[in-house]
Amino acid sequence: MSSRLLAISLSLVLTTLLPLGAHAANSATDSDNLLKLHQLRLAAQKSLGDFYMYNSMDGDQRYARQIEESVHDADARLAELTEMPGDGSKAMRAQLEQQLTAYESELKNLTTAMKTQGFTELQPVADLATRNQQLMALSSELYAKIQQESGQVVPPMTQQSREQSLLMQAIAVDYASRSASVGGTFIGSAAGDEKTIEDLVSQFAGQLNTLEKSPQNTAQIRDSLNGINTKWRYIEKSLKNYNENSVPFVVSKYSDSIIDGLEGVSAQYLAAKL
Template identity: 50%
Template sequence: MSTHLRAVSLRALLFAALLIPTAALANTAGELQHLQNFHLAAQKSLGDFYMYNGMEGDQRYARMIDASRQQAREQLDKLANLRDVGAARLQGQLQQQWQAYDQELTTLMTALQKQGYTDLQPVADMASRNRQVLATAQALYEALQPMDGSAVSTQASAIRQLSLLMQSIAVNYAARSASVGASFSADSSERPIEELVADFSTRLAALRNQPGNSAAINTALDGVATKWRYIESSLRNYNEKSVPFLVNKYSDSIIRSLADVDALLAQSGSAP
């Protein structure tokens, strides 16, 4: 082999070696995004069920349950063939737990359609299963996240945590409105709803005050803040007047807007 050819081959090998970590990081970022989407959809399916129950079988919420379940299934299917052995084991566990929860949800929807009500114990069991699913999803997220946190930036991670918190608040509120109580919520910490609301407000303000925010990110976060203010009072005073339809509608919109912020961060290079 000539000197020139050897030099070309060495450059090609070095270039390929440099690309491997970048490709692996991009792949991990994609897996983490699928898990985030799964977590939100799985959590939302429970809130949708409480709305369906509280609104006496309104088919609008039956369709929302189906959409949430379909989203969760699609995102979970995209997590096949994980490279890490521990993560792959968690993924298999998550798949089994999701299928069990999904079946319980189907059974309770059928019962509600046939008899117009559901017994409390099966609902409590399903809520417990949902918390189990979310805990395993979180464990898998942490298992996939590189030790240096390089797959998702600190700011993007904060945005995702805020989305999960909004979903927890919405499910908690829907559970109360459906008269099944806080113990049926998707918040594994079982914190009082007023504490969750205060936490959301604090985190949102901190994100808006980040000095490195672009104008587009600040505009999007201002939109989130406007929507949040519209339901914040109702959430803080949940015992005075129940407005589940309003909270459900605006929480969905807030979560979509936070996903837009996440996308803006990725485009700006703040997240891979």
């Protein structure tokens, strides 16, 4: 082959490969954005639970630090959401930034009030819970929009395990809110719907059972899910009987551990494209 023909052939190969490389890079970015957005949702949801714990534990500073850590994590994940795949997701990301800023401002005001006054008024706390629900709903819409505009769909088992983490977080926040009732008034469900905590507990148990029975699970994933199940069984009764013996510290501690475990399982599913 002449030098000229060789050069033309190489040029054609490179021209073919470049779009493929660009597509692969975009897919990786979209997949990473979806993970970061999921982590943002967990952090934002957890910050509300941290506040309820701070309230119910009479301003215990460990929960003040946890609030700061959750807020920092949410901000960091938002900063990492860079290249959106389309105009719709770009607009939603801008809205999400505004919502998160407003939510964090309200959270800071209430944390300061708790620190300086030793108590918080009911209405601002209810408003904070509503703002958190709106933030979660918007981030869920953005999560769907990124997949729609990019064509990058989260693998089913990965998605199921992520949803399980969010459900565990919602249960923990709901439980903590009952312990932090302001003026004897229950704040409301973190799930943002009409489901009772009993419904959420039953849903979590059923979905965990489904995950455990998946034939796609590796030995390592089965071991991880077994450990998660053991921790879940430890707090399940307390969650169902929340009016009899409130143990918010135990539920908070174990739910954090369960979520960490689920996120580890989710990462394994994602790596295997399951």
